[in-house]
Amino acid sequence: MSDISITVRPPVGMITLRGDMTALGKATKKVAACALPPMRMSTASDTGRLMWMSPDELMLVCDHSDADRLVADMTQVLGTAFTTVINVSDARQIFDIKGIDTENLLSKLMPVNFDTFAETEVRRTRMAQIPAAIWREGDRWRVMCFRSVALYAEDVLRNAMPVGA
Amino acid sequence: MSRRLRTGGRLIDRSKPIEFTFDGRILRGYIGDTLASALLADGQIVMGRSFKYHRPRSVVGSGPEEPNALMQIGEGAHFEPNQRATMQPLYDGLVAHSQNAWPSLAFDVGRINDFGSRFLPAGFYYKTFIHPRAFWKHVFEPVIRRAAGLGAAPTEADGDRYEHQYAFCDTLIVGGGIAGLTAALGSAKTGERVILVEQGATWGGRAVVDGATIDGKTAADWVKNAIEELEKKDNVTMINRCEGSGVYDHGYVLCTENLTGHLAAKTGPRERLWRIRVGRVITATGAIERPLSFAGNDVPGVMLASALRDYVVNHGVSMGERTVVVTNNDDAYRTAKVLIEAGLRVPAIIDTRQAVDSTMVKEIKALGVSVHTGRAIAKVHGNAKVTAVSICLQSGDGTVLQEIRCDAVAMSGGWSPVVHLWSHCGGKLWWDEERAMFRPDPDQPPRGADGKGFVITAGMASGALTTAEVLDDAAEAAGIDAPPCESSPEAPILPVWMMPEGADHALRSKMWLDYQNDVKVSDVRLAAQEGFESVEHAKRYTTLGMATDQGKLSNINGLAILAERLDATIPQVGTTTFRPPYTPTTIGTLAGEARGAIFQPLRRTPIHDWNEAHGAFWEPVGQWRRAYCFPQGSETHAEAVSREVKNTRQSLGMLDASTLGKLIVRGPDAGRLMDMLYTNMMSTLKPGRCRYGLMCDENGFLIDDGVVARIDDQTWLCHTTTGGADRIHGWIEDWLQCEWWDWKVHVVNVTEQFAQIAVVGPNARKVLEKLGGMDVSAEALPFMAWTDGRLGDFAVRVFRISFSGELSYEIAVPASQGLALWTALMEAGAEFGATPYGTEALHIMRAEKGFIMIGDETDGTVIPQDLGLDWAISKKKDDYLGKRGQARSEFQKPDRWKLVGLETLDGSALEDGAYAVGEGVNDNGQAIVQGRVTSTYMSPTLDRGIAMGLVERGPDRMGEVIRFTRIGQSPVEARIVDPVFFDREGEKSNV
Amino acid sequence: MLLLTCPNCGLSVEETELAPGGQAHLKRFGPESTDEQFEEYMFLRDNAKGVHFERWRHAYGCGKWFFAARDTSSLQVYGTYCAQTTEPPADILALIAKGRSA
Numbered sequence A: 001m002s003d004i005s006i007t008v009r010p011p012v013g014m015i016t017l018r019g020d021m022t023a024l025g026k027a028t029k030k031v032a033a034c035a036l037p038p039m040r041m042s043t044a045s046d047t048g049r050l051m052w053m054s055p056d057e058l059m060l061v062c063d064h065s066d067a068d069r070l071v072a073d074m075t076q077v078l079g080t081a082f083t084t085v086i087n088v089s090d091a092r093q094i095f096d097i098k099g100i101d102t103e104n105l106l107s108k109l110m111p112v113n114f115d116t117f118a119e120t121e122v123r124r125t126r127m128a129q130i131p132a133a134i135w136r137e138g139d140r141w142r143v144m145c146f147r148s149v150a151l152y153a154e155d156v157l158r159n160a161m162p163v164g165a
Numbered sequence B: 001m002s003r004r005l006r007t008g009g010r011l012i013d014r015s016k017p018i019e020f021t022f023d024g025r026i027l028r029g030y031i032g033d034t035l036a037s038a039l040l041a042d043g044q045i046v047m048g049r050s051f052k053y054h055r056p057r058s059v060v061g062s063g064p065e066e067p068n069a070l071m072q073i074g075e076g077a078h079f080e081p082n083q084r085a086t087m088q089p090l091y092d093g094l095v096a097h098s099q100n101a102w103p104s105l106a107f108d109v110g111r112i113n114d115f116g117s118r119f120l121p122a123g124f125y126y127k128t129f130i131h132p133r134a135f136w137k138h139v140f141e142p143v144i145r146r147a148a149g150l151g152a153a154p155t156e157a158d159g160d161r162y163e164h165q166y167a168f169c170d171t172l173i174v175g176g177g178i179a180g181l182t183a184a185l186g187s188a189k190t191g192e193r194v195i196l197v198e199q200g201a202t203w204g205g206r207a208v209v210d211g212a213t214i215d216g217k218t219a220a221d222w223v224k225n226a227i228e229e230l231e232k233k234d235n236v237t238m239i240n241r242c243e244g245s246g247v248y249d250h251g252y253v254l255c256t257e258n259l260t261g262h263l264a265a266k267t268g269p270r271e272r273l274w275r276i277r278v279g280r281v282i283t284a285t286g287a288i289e290r291p292l293s294f295a296g297n298d299v300p301g302v303m304l305a306s307a308l309r310d311y312v313v314n315h316g317v318s319m320g321e322r323t324v325v326v327t328n329n330d331d332a333y334r335t336a337k338v339l340i341e342a343g344l345r346v347p348a349i350i351d352t353r354q355a356v357d358s359t360m361v362k363e364i365k366a367l368g369v370s371v372h373t374g375r376a377i378a379k380v381h382g383n384a385k386v387t388a389v390s391i392c393l394q395s396g397d398g399t400v401l402q403e404i405r406c407d408a409v410a411m412s413g414g415w416s417p418v419v420h421l422w423s424h425c426g427g428k429l430w431w432d433e434e435r436a437m438f439r440p441d442p443d444q445p446p447r448g449a450d451g452k453g454f455v456i457t458a459g460m461a462s463g464a465l466t467t468a469e470v471l472d473d474a475a476e477a478a479g480i481d482a483p484p485c486e487s488s489p490e491a492p493i494l495p496v497w498m499m500p501e502g503a504d505h506a507l508r509s510k511m512w513l514d515y516q517n518d519v520k521v522s523d524v525r526l527a528a529q530e531g532f533e534s535v536e537h538a539k540r541y542t543t544l545g546m547a548t549d550q551g552k553l554s555n556i557n558g559l560a561i562l563a564e565r566l567d568a569t570i571p572q573v574g575t576t577t578f579r580p581p582y583t584p585t586t587i588g589t590l591a592g593e594a595r596g597a598i599f600q601p602l603r604r605t606p607i608h609d610w611n612e613a614h615g616a617f618w619e620p621v622g623q624w625r626r627a628y629c630f631p632q633g634s635e636t637h638a639e640a641v642s643r644e645v646k647n648t649r650q651s652l653g654m655l656d657a658s659t660l661g662k663l664i665v666r667g668p669d670a671g672r673l674m675d676m677l678y679t680n681m682m683s684t685l686k687p688g689r690c691r692y693g694l695m696c697d698e699n700g701f702l703i704d705d706g707v708v709a710r711i712d713d714q715t716w717l718c719h720t721t722t723g724g725a726d727r728i729h730g731w732i733e734d735w736l737q738c739e740w741w742d743w744k745v746h747v748v749n750v751t752e753q754f755a756q757i758a759v760v761g762p763n764a765r766k767v768l769e770k771l772g773g774m775d776v777s778a779e780a781l782p783f784m785a786w787t788d789g790r791l792g793d794f795a796v797r798v799f800r801i802s803f804s805g806e807l808s809y810e811i812a813v814p815a816s817q818g819l820a821l822w823t824a825l826m827e828a829g830a831e832f833g834a835t836p837y838g839t840e841a842l843h844i845m846r847a848e849k850g851f852i853m854i855g856d857e858t859d860g861t862v863i864p865q866d867l868g869l870d871w872a873i874s875k876k877k878d879d880y881l882g883k884r885g886q887a888r889s890e891f892q893k894p895d896r897w898k899l900v901g902l903e904t905l906d907g908s909a910l911e912d913g914a915y916a917v918g919e920g921v922n923d924n925g926q927a928i929v930q931g932r933v934t935s936t937y938m939s940p941t942l943d944r945g946i947a948m949g950l951v952e953r954g955p956d957r958m959g960e961v962i963r964f965t966r967i968g969q970s971p972v973e974a975r976i977v978d979p980v981f982f983d984r985e986g987e988k989s990n991v
Numbered sequence C: 001m002l003l004l005t006c007p008n009c010g011l012s013v014e015e016t017e018l019a020p021g022g023q024a025h026l027k028r029f030g031p032e033s034t035d036e037q038f039e040e041y042m043f044l045r046d047n048a049k050g051v052h053f054e055r056w057r058h059a060y061g062c063g064k065w066f067f068a069a070r071d072t073s074s075l076q077v078y079g080t081y082c083a084q085t086t087e088p089p090a091d092i093l094a095l096i097a098k099g100r101s102a
């Protein structure tokens, strides 16, 4: 048996935030208790994990049932500022990868240097032939991809499992 | 007769005998053998047949350079041709077959080519088979193909798995000999990340075979210590059975690791492709011994001197009992020593040099071996095995002085550094006259992204020859002091490119340069004589170096012959280009995991599984899978499509439209952006309303279309075509980031967030009313309006839009609710005979209405004006993407092909893509063409063929009958009509 | 395979994570332009042997466009910079003049 487990996470909330990072950071701090993460990093709170996606984009991963309320609250806090907050909870699928030497499994599929991977980093990259994002969550890895290719993602992850899995 | 010696063989385990089969015969060998050593041990000297003349060939080398001993390994789905027996580890149950021999290895009909070899010189095929043309295809090619060829192509799909692995390191060292190990020890000290790869199963390289002394220890002990030390280091990864295959731009290196090639029980991936990004590469790839060019140098039993001693030392196997050594340098004397120590006889050493008195030579002479200096081999006797050699003066014409009986010949023409990895990415070479070798020029290395060199060579790969030189060079590459080592000086090499110097044509035409492709000294000379003076031309004319071994043995000898014939120096002639991979790589390894079900990503909608369960016949649309139709029982696809169309037009159909692209465009400048992206005015669209829009590229060509909904003051929702979402999203981001970066607009691609379901047909409204929760009446939700609300248990957004001409609602719901909503709608619609329909019914219904389809009516050369879409192009706007392009004179010409409807006179459907033929012919004698069919269907609604097409001045020719081509039949007549075939007034959708 | 640093997210990424976008710093000519101007904008490219300013999108990452100054022959990369500019920045030009990478 392999020492690695791959599980499909039940639906989680995902919110895309676009706009000026300082303004967004204030809103996330207030509504979700997550401070603005530095470039490529993430911050976490009881509400969820706030991830830096691009110079004008954040993503908040939270409980699925909280997403609509958080969108409404942040939209209200942001007011008339030029920002966009959208609930995209159903657009993506997240996998949980746990076990021994999981970096080795992931490095079969993505051109990522795990030696230089920071503790709170969120790496957007290519997994085999699809876009994906990965980050650490405690002792495990999270892999996120688009919903329509979730089955492909699961298949390539399982295919990369060590012999005997 | 080759055989296993009673003792010796440092790599084999005599306590572990194993069985394998060769051409159906069961043979025995030991763990630690290669297939080549095990075959020699069994006396199986002939291992293959050459490509062109089918001459019997034995193994000539002991490593990856082997040109002759190519085998077919494995069976069925695990069959692989053209495997080098020298690199194939023996395992219990291995199945090997010889190749390129018919009917058998011992008796090969193709050998007749050899007896007629004067009829098959270089360029023979080019010259002979040109005329008559028809003969090539029907006579020459089939015969040649049957006679030629290497291993058989596998007949089954590859049953093995492969994988890729990405890796990063500061220093990658290729080669696990003493140079590579020294470089690794040095690099590891600095704490940097080091990867060391070795193509073979064992470490230490030649030094262990040749018995050098390093740091007061035997080479074997020194290597053992080095391995132990490196294994302790966290920052060092060591991988054996892993070849450095190619060096590429910006420090990218591919290595190929063989995972199961040596195992009887094979589980897991067969090979792993390492995709390594490096700071620098140290290539400690060693050197390859060169053959000598003498008549009969391909007779089985003639072997590289180093390979001969490899087999004795590593596997306890000898090629023969009496071995004549022929050389132009000191190194081959080591072979003589090894043979004598193993109790075998060396009747003569033939040395082309006049006087040699180095330590090595003296030592061998002292053993009583007779050394013939200034001599050469005039001819090798024997057919399927060496029986004797004739000796002559190297400086003469081949007049035989003496004949020596022997059953093996060990030849050494000097050493060529393995510079492949150095050269792959542009590293330059220089010709060392003294050592007669091309060496890497450290001042002209391959350069990386920062403009600095990123490849360093170490050891023999740099051109070092003695153990001391090798260690010094490798230590310098790694920035450490070399371990102490003393090597006694060797006498210099005497470059010899042909043996003897004055050999005539008869001798030259029996001197093989490229064993695998049967290229001889005479062929290269002929190429030069016929004007193929560039080394690249001579290579292609003669096929020198073009076999699967890529000339590892033959290239230097070949270009030296060319240089001599052209009266040029070797560096003037230069080498051919070294291209990766170093040895052939299986396609499966390059494909990695991308095979079978995961060959490419399949995109599935939230309703995919329902479609599958209800018999969807799938159609690929980009990476999406969409249902083409849902055949029931014994229905044909055409019958299913017809039923789906009729049912939808008469009552109710439902379409999974989730694949449509959905882009949110939002911000204070969103209206301004929308007006640039679309040809019509989108900024004036009222919130709550929808509008059909066209997107063009800057050439003016139509690239996408779809319905736009105004959500609120600052927000628009753009629907794109199924294949278009990512492309159009990228296109918009390009304009926003690179041209109008001061515009305040956000674009968010929400395609994946929503499922979208089209409820279509006269009973559509009743279904929504049954679910309840929102007013979907014509008054509350008129045609081309949208609204948010609830339908039953679902929070939805309903668009009242139609691509079919029917009363139609498109309902968007978060993807996780998609299947539940679809099921609820199907249940509610059951009383109206709700029918799922697929893409073909969708296409037919849109064609009946004369709606265009991107990719059918457009092909990248069509502007909206060609399609009669002028109504969707704003005349008021100063600018939009494509406006300037559309203003070009070409697009104003009155004879442009424009969109029309087409109806055949006999009611049949036109052929897809059929051309409208005019009167007469053009300057090339081809029929005049005046249009083509872009969409054609058998309309179930109208019960006749309908089509759309682009026809020259089409809209001005309404009612005219023109002819369209049919494959294999005479043209068919069709009338030019309005492209809207059904419900021209739009009464059905606007109710 | 090229390795370029995306200035928008700071990652050094391989070519497979990027999408190419052709020559940078083209000036758009719209409806009022002459045929010559439009031809230049649409079709005429430098095709330099030497330093080339080119567009790349970090397609499998942050999704943002950036520009690179790269020698088309030696493949040396002098630097990458954000796309929101109409001309190469002075510091990149200085590096090119010195033949040094950033």
Ligand SMILES: [Zn+2]
Pocket: C006, C007, C008, C009, C010, C011, C058, C061, C062, C063, C064
């Ligand atoms: Zn980036």
